[in-house]
Each structure stands twice: as C-alpha cells, then as structure tokens.
Amino acid sequence: MSKGLKADLGKCTGCQMCMLVCSGSHVGKFNPSEARINVEDVFPEPGEFKINHCVHCDEHPCVEACPVEAIKLNDKLGTYFVDRETCTACGACVDACPYNGCWIDPSGSYSIKCDLCDGDPQCVAVCPKGVLKWGD
Template identity: 40%
Template sequence: MGKTILVNADKCTGCKMCELVCSFHHAQTFKPSASRVKVKVNSREAIFTPQVCMNCEVCPPIEVCPVSAVSTDEETGVAVIDHAKCNLCRECIAACPYNAISFEAGGNEVIVCDRCGGDPECVKICFPEALVWAEAEEPSAV
C-alpha cells in the first residue's frame, strides 16, 4: 500500500485552511462546500476533526450505490465516482462513515478526495500537522 492522508484530530486547531486550498485546487474558487476535505467541529468540547476518504477496506458507498458508480482506486485505495454512471441519488453521502463524500452547494456532482494526484494540497497547508501524507502502515500516526 502506498502513501495516504493520515488524520490526527488532536492536532487540528480548526482553522479550515485545508478546505480553502482544496476548493481552490479543485474548483478555482474559495468555497468550503467545494472542498473534498471537511473539518467537523464539536464546539462544546473544542474537538476538530478533518474528514476525508480513509481508504476503508470495505467501502460502504460501494455497497449502497444503486448504479455501481463508486469504486476504489487500485493504486491509492480512495473512493472514485464515475460521474457518467452517477444518478445523483446521494446514497453514498449518507453511507460514508467519514462524511468523505459530499455535494457541492450549487454544484452538479458528488465530490470526493482524489489525493490531488499524489501531492495533496491540504497536507501542504496544514501547519499543525493534523493532516500528514505518509505510509498507511504507520499506525502511530493515526
């Protein structure tokens, strides 16, 4: 298995810079809803959790998609959407345990992290190192 994005929520300060650069990289605009990574905020306990595709061995969106539009990338293991097949039913959004699949406000397709082709923008911008690009086998970083 190659490198992947590892999340350490303990280090996240909740600044959401990852959302901004992600939306700019993919949609050339600054719009958090167009971001493939989302920071979940628990303001009562100040817990911030960046949520992104976690390469699950069993990917629930694949199971629920009625038109078999979701698959996993052989190389990176992340979920991939076949937009030609997708009928926008959004079952996958509900099924993903990490809220990694979403629908851009005003957009016309479901979106999911593509690891920016192996050089993720969110990791580069994450100063607290809550997001790191590392070998998936390193359990200590998770």
C-alpha cells in the same frame, strides 16, 4: 487497512486552510463548501475539532451502494474516486458511508469525496500544523 489521510486531531487549530486549498485545486475557486475535506468546530463546549474526509477504507461500502458505478478505481493509488460525469447525486454513497466521508456538492449535482489529489494531497502540503498526513 485504510489508505486515506490520517489526521492528528489534537494538533488541529481549525484554520480550514485544507478546505481552501482543496476547493482551489479541485474546482478552481476558493469555496470551503466545495472542499472534499471538512473541519467542524464545536465551541465553546466541548471545545474541539472534527475532520470529516474519506478514509479510503478497504470495505468501501460507497462503491457497493452506488447504483450507477460512478465510484471508480484509481489504478495508481488503489483507491476510489467519484466520476462526476456518471454520478447522479442520488446520495446512496452518503448514506452508506460510516465515516461521514462523502457528501453532495452545494450545486446538488454530484457527490464529492477525497481523491487524494492523485497522489499529491494538497491539504497535507498546506496544513501549517502538521495535522494531516498521508502515506508512510
């Protein structure tokens, strides 16, 4: 069973406030390109939003694919996060993920993916339309 964020796409308006708060809290600046969640909008056709993020699946092929064991277990949550210091930005996790849940940071120096803010996901706290949910 997936332990990640759940997104009710029908409610999404594409405001990207999730991306703003994610970058603000992870890297100390507002920069959607450095967010661990990504909202794609496809207008005028078909006129919908797609939200990419790590779903924290049980199979975690990213962990298996990583050649340097940079994707580590958060014991508290039972989910995996990328250890920036160890990651070499080789992209193996990006290729292995079937959910488009991780990608290389714009600096090109490491892979980024949702770490659930260590149990207090900021995107969930900010989302004004109740699109994003986590936990029960």
